[in-house]
Amino acid sequence: MAQLLQHLINGLAAGTIYALVALGYTMVYGVLKLINFAHGDVMMVGVYMGYATAIGLGRQAQSSLWGVALIFAAAMLGCALLGFFIERFAYRPLREKPRLTALITAIGISFALSYGFQLDLGFKLPLPGGYELSLALPGASPRAFPEIIRPTEWLIIGDRDVVIWNWQVISFLIALGLMLVLQYLVYRTRFGRAMRAVSWDHRVAALMGIPTDRVIALTFMLSSALAAGAGLLYAIKDTSVSPLMGLYVGLKAFVAAVIGGIGNVPGAVVGGLVLGLVEEFVVGYAASTWRDAVAFGFLILVLLVKPGGLFGRVAAEKV
Amino acid sequence: MSEQVKTLGERRSFPGLLTVEGLKVQYGAIQALRGVSLQVGQGEVVALIGANGAGKTSTLRAVSGMLKPSAGRITLGSRDITGLKAHQMVPLGMAHAPEGRGIFPNLTVQENLELGAYLRSDTAEIQVDMEKNFTLFPVLKERRRQMAGTLSGGEQQMLAIARALLSRPKLLLLDEPSLGLAPQVTETIFRTLRDVNAAGVSVLLVEQNAHLALNAAHYGYVLETGEVVMAGPGKALLDSAEVRRAYLGE
Ligand SMILES: Nc1ncnc2c1ncn2[C@@H]1O[C@H](COP(=O)(O)OP(=O)(O)O)[C@@H](O)[C@H]1O
Ligand SMILES: [Mg+2]
Numbered sequence: 001m002a003q004l005l006q007h008l009i010n011g012l013a014a015g016t017i018y019a020l021v022a023l024g025y026t027m028v029y030g031v032l033k034l035i036n037f038a039h040g041d042v043m044m045v046g047v048y049m050g051y052a053t054a055i056g057l058g059r060q061a062q063s064s065l066w067g068v069a070l071i072f073a074a075a076m077l078g079c080a081l082l083g084f085f086i087e088r089f090a091y092r093p094l095r096e097k098p099r100l101t102a103l104i105t106a107i108g109i110s111f112a113l114s115y116g117f118q119l120d121l122g123f124k125l126p127l128p129g130g131y132e133l134s135l136a137l138p139g140a141s142p143r144a145f146p147e148i149i150r151p152t153e154w155l156i157i158g159d160r161d162v163v164i165w166n167w168q169v170i171s172f173l174i175a176l177g178l179m180l181v182l183q184y185l186v187y188r189t190r191f192g193r194a195m196r197a198v199s200w201d202h203r204v205a206a207l208m209g210i211p212t213d214r215v216i217a218l219t220f221m222l223s224s225a226l227a228a229g230a231g232l233l234y235a236i237k238d239t240s241v242s243p244l245m246g247l248y249v250g251l252k253a254f255v256a257a258v259i260g261g262i263g264n265v266p267g268a269v270v271g272g273l274v275l276g277l278v279e280e281f282v283v284g285y286a287a288s289t290w291r292d293a294v295a296f297g298f299l300i301l302v303l304l305v306k307p308g309g310l311f312g313r314v315a316a317e318k319v
Numbered sequence: 320m321s322e323q324v325k326t327l328g329e330r331r332s333f334p335g336l337l338t339v340e341g342l343k344v345q346y347g348a349i350q351a352l353r354g355v356s357l358q359v360g361q362g363e364v365v366a367l368i369g370a371n372g373a374g375k376t377s378t379l380r381a382v383s384g385m386l387k388p389s390a391g392r393i394t395l396g397s398r399d400i401t402g403l404k405a406h407q408m409v410p411l412g413m414a415h416a417p418e419g420r421g422i423f424p425n426l427t428v429q430e431n432l433e434l435g436a437y438l439r440s441d442t443a444e445i446q447v448d449m450e451k452n453f454t455l456f457p458v459l460k461e462r463r464r465q466m467a468g469t470l471s472g473g474e475q476q477m478l479a480i481a482r483a484l485l486s487r488p489k490l491l492l493l494d495e496p497s498l499g500l501a502p503q504v505t506e507t508i509f510r511t512l513r514d515v516n517a518a519g520v521s522v523l524l525v526e527q528n529a530h531l532a533l534n535a536a537h538y539g540y541v542l543e544t545g546e547v548v549m550a551g552p553g554k555a556l557l558d559s560a561e562v563r564r565a566y567l568g569e
Contacts, residue, residue, distance in 0.1 A: 190433075190437070193426065193430055193433065193434055193437075194434070194437065196423070196425060196426055196430075197423050197426065197434055199425075200423045200424070200425050200426075201421065201423070203385055203405070203417075204417060204421040204423070205423075205434075206384075206385070206404065206405035206406045207383060207385070207405050207406075207409070207414075207415045207417065207421070208406075208409065208434045208435060208437045208482075208486070209406050209409030209410060209437045209438040209486065210406055210434070210437055211406050212406065
């Protein structure tokens with residue numbers, strides 16, 4: 001029983017992270033009908049931005065409240081900007097071209113980021129006063145992600161039957177908070193209405209006076225920022241960061257989005273939670289080597305039974 | 320190409336609003352419009368009739384900026400609006416209820432209506448217009464919390480028109496409002512159209528149902544394979560032997 005509770009907690013913590021990344025796939029798919037294969041790699045870049053900020057702050061400051069806030073803000077804003085540029089210069093010129101063109105471009109950006117970040121390139125710029133600015137790509141090997149949330153056991157039940165760590169709770173709350181903000185944005189604001197209209201039919205949305213290009217750009221920025229936040233939570237959990245993490249986490253989150261029904265916002269959240277729980281229970285009760293196989297097996301199972309995903313309506317696809 | 324247009328009768332004079340000159344539209348190799356010219360005056364209802372594939376929808380799409388014409392000039396009031404994007408036309412007083420209604424079925428009726436007023440910030444006035452719309456179409460008020468996709472065809476058409484009116488347009492472009500509707504529903508919609516026009520909104524109405532459209536219109540144009548072939552007051556067109564033979568099945 002205690003073990004079950006522990007797995008439930010771990011699964012939910014992992015699931016909310018998948019959900020945040022999955023939301024990005026789903027929102028971009030919603031407005032562009034594009035599977036943004038670079039999404040996970042944008043997340044990875046965000047994690048490095050957070051990493052650089054943490055290193056820059058130093059050991060003391062990085063784990064203070066404002067330090068953590070600054071790390072998240074830097075990663076999320078930096079990623080929003082990256083998302084903006086990718087949309088503006090890579091996807092927008094292909095908007096009226098066949099869908100496959102944009103898809104291949106997305107895969108290209110994904111590879112450019114995940115392999116580009118493995119290069120050993122860098123330079124140092126001397127600054128006045130003896131300082132120097134050094135800019136470098138991180139290189140291929142994974143790095144330890146600083147403990148910006150010093151691990152403390154917050155709750156221990158029984159003889160260490162259940163242990164809940166502070167970072168698990170904080171991570172869960174941050175993820176939940178981001179999802180609630182998003183939920184509010186999408187379903188309660190003028191921008192969210194415009195976004196849902198664009199996602200149904202951007203040509204008709206333009207007839208309402210909605211500047212569809214701007215809505216699409218903002219959607220990219222929003223989903224990239226969410227990915228950066230999720231990526232940091234993942235790096236805190238995993239205590240490491242590497243250029244290939246985007247491919248792995250991105251793929252898992254994509255699976256979550258498809259399980260929930262791609263294009264469906266609540267579906268992405270449920271898909272992420274379900275995937276996180278399924279993986280955790282497989283690792284807990286079977287073997288960790290089965291984790292990925294079960295994740296993809298579960299995807300196939302869902303698609304066999306409900307081809308549109310748990311929340312998708314295949315028949316309701318627009319005509 | 321105006322020299323080839325057969326014009327019947329006298330046009331009642333209205334102050335100018337929309338002028339389309341030599342409009343051409345191309346879909347890849349297909350030339351859908353080969354130089355269409357037409358006018359809509361302030362307060363006028365103008366019908367554009369023609370067979371399936373004649374280019375009616377393409378004309379409306381080019382006028383509202385949904386697609387870019389390959390040649391021609393479009394002016395609204397005194398302003399050249401050729402090549403503007405659709406979302407830039409809305410604040411100039413253009414509203415387009417597109418073919419197939421184009422409502423957002425994934426949004427509630429209320430949200431659809433609010434999107435019609437997307438660019439307006441006069442909250443109190445929007446509320447007034449919203450109520451006006453509900454008077455025109457009481458069924459929308461009853462269903463305002465429902466997903467728009469659950470409405471019947473006629474209700475969706477009413478929603479499309481109501482939504483278009485919420486931008487407070489000078490010119491309303493309507494593409495086949497009677498398509499697929501029962502006769503009584505069509506009648507309701509056309510009755511409302513008269514009220515809307517009486518309130519000062521100009522209408523460019525596209526219809527395959529020529530009888531219905533020409534009866535409702537001050538003036539009409541007949542489109543054939545991307546060209547205007549005939550023009551005249553609604554009644555005059557209705558009385559013409561050619562129109563009766565080609566479009567009214569007589
Ligand atoms: N998106 C499109 N792509 C290619 N051809 C089109 C497209 N839309 C319309 N057409 C062609 O343009 C011509 C005019 O079509 P349309 O404007 O829809 O006519 P109408 O509304 O009078 O039925 C037709 O020959 C039609 O096949
Ligand atoms: Mg048509």
